[in-house]
Amino acid sequence: MTGSTLTSSQLADVLAMAWSELGPPAVAVELLHRTGDWLTTLDAAGFLDLDTHPDGTPRATVRWAEAVAALAPDAPPGLLPADLPHDSHHRGVLRIAAALASAVPVDLGAAIGDMDRPTTAHVLAAISRSSQAHLEWFDPRLPDGRPSARWTYRDVGALVDWPTAQEPPQDTELPLWPARVEEEEVARAAAAHPGAAAALPLSEHVAAVLDHLRPIARGYRTMTLGMWGAPGVLDDDVDIDDDGTAFTGPHPALGPGEERLWLRRRVAPGHLHLLLVPAGVDLHTVPFHDLTRAGVTTITTTPPDPDTAPVVAGTDLRNPTGGWTVVRIGEVLAQVTHLEDAVTGIYWIRADGERVGVSIPARPRQAVERLLRWPGVP
Structure with a gap:
């Protein structure tokens, strides 16, 4: 089924479930969810395939290549609204997400050329989480400083983490209530x-x-x-x-x-x-x-x-x-x-x-x- 009434958060959840079973990387979906209204827009346009797992829970997958093709200037009208607001539908985000999902290649320079700082921070985090090794191997040292010859690892996390919402700067010119x-x-x-x-x-x-x-x-x-x-x-x-x-x-x-x-x-x-x-x-x-x-x-x-x-x-x-x-x-x-x-x-x-x-x-x-x-x- 397509064109559901699920919210962006619900779509992100069901797509993440599908990733665990079918792929592609969940970070591609997470990027779309964190940077605007792409998931609900793709759902309304029919680029998400929703189904039901035998256990009764919903599942969904993205038709990445078709969605990216709808962004082309010569794409047939009506696949995606022509007046998508730029602040919540930066086209470069969809192209990068599709590349992270191994669906289509992306020209990274063109995709991020006019991207604002918060969106770029999310893209960097998505790239880091999808491609960087999060485990660091090392040789612990003995108390006297000699190598122990016992290799182990630790989880150092992504190189760049998802940005958190910043408190807006205080407007010193703004009078306080009342x-x-x-x-x-x-x-x-x-x-x-x-x-x-x-x-x-x-x-x-x-x-x-x-x-x-x-x-x-x-x-x-x-x-x-x-x-x-x-x-x-x-x-x-x-x-x-x-x-x-x-x-x-x-x-x-x-x-x-x-x-x-x-x-x-x-x-x-x-x-x-x-x-x-x-x-x-x-x-x-x-x-x-x-x-x-x-x-x-x-x-x-x-x-x-x-x-x-x-x-x-x-x-x-x-x-x-x-x-x-x-x-x-x-x-x-x-x-x-x-x-x-x-x-x-x-x-x-x-x-x-x-x-x-x-x-x-x-x-x-x-x-x-x-x-x-x-x-x-x-």
């Missing part, structure tokens, strides 16, 4: 109300979303904020505009001790910058990628570009490259991204197509509240 429950509620509300309006005072919903945006994951910070050794802003081929007449972005009021600086970089003359520089910051020593971390607020305008993708409403509280949400300011959608613990990026496209990007040295809620007080926004 804060996690609160975060999940905020995420659900944000998904149900994308592009919520942001105006002073902030609504409870918008404030909660901004407060729950997680900063960029540490693993991405060097990649995103790299360029170590870059020169300071004023040593990086910039042209300074003394009165800022060419700058069309927001002109926020200065904070205590701040100064304005309008400039454009010669490497990107279409990008105009307004910097709000706190007292004591030497722009000869601060590179562009470090401006916000040095306390400098940056506002950049870029000419319209018809190929620019529009801002789309949505929210992702815990994106590795910085939690983000989209809020509506007037008639414009603005994306707010939590770049670092105390750095927020805000980007929007004005009605005339000009793109505006702002980096503010503050957490998202405080940054948005500061932005909404600026004239010329959006």
Whole structure:
């Protein structure tokens, strides 16, 4: 019979029973059982032959060659589903299992070429268990160190054992319960109300979303904020505009001790910058990628570009490259991204197509509240 209703564990058991009587190596079946849904898939596709032993217990065997042939690009449709999920049906696993069962040869390099680490660990264990000698012969030594001339052996086990499930690494950015429950509620509300309006005072919903945006994951910070050794802003081929007449972005009021600086970089003359520089910051020593971390607020305008993708409403509280949400300011959608613990990026496209990007040295809620007080926004 084919197409049974047995689970993967049950199929592994009955196939192991058949191995003890008929072959092939049980490790081939064990590999399929440990790495996904192959056994139930092969059963549903009719590649397992199930029978009943005289003692009443079920038995099963795999038609290995036919199953592997169904993976070929020119195989007749319908033998195996064309949309098998890669994470639980890596085709290389079936080919290697069939080779371990001595049914078909396998090109090992091609079979494992795009295999992930956990699956590769299972393949290594299967190969080790099927082909390595588990017994080690040795000559025990007498108490004074001389050979005893009495050979014996010990079971050293497989060279590579089956991998065990690893505990997931702790997410140090994840708040513990009940804060996690609160975060999940905020995420659900944000998904149900994308592009919520942001105006002073902030609504409870918008404030909660901004407060729950997680900063960029540490693993991405060097990649995103790299360029170590870059020169300071004023040593990086910039042209300074003394009165800022060419700058069309927001002109926020200065904070205590701040100064304005309008400039454009010669490497990107279409990008105009307004910097709000706190007292004591030497722009000869601060590179562009470090401006916000040095306390400098940056506002950049870029000419319209018809190929620019529009801002789309949505929210992702815990994106590795910085939690983000989209809020509506007037008639414009603005994306707010939590770049670092105390750095927020805000980007929007004005009605005339000009793109505006702002980096503010503050957490998202405080940054948005500061932005909404600026004239010329959006």
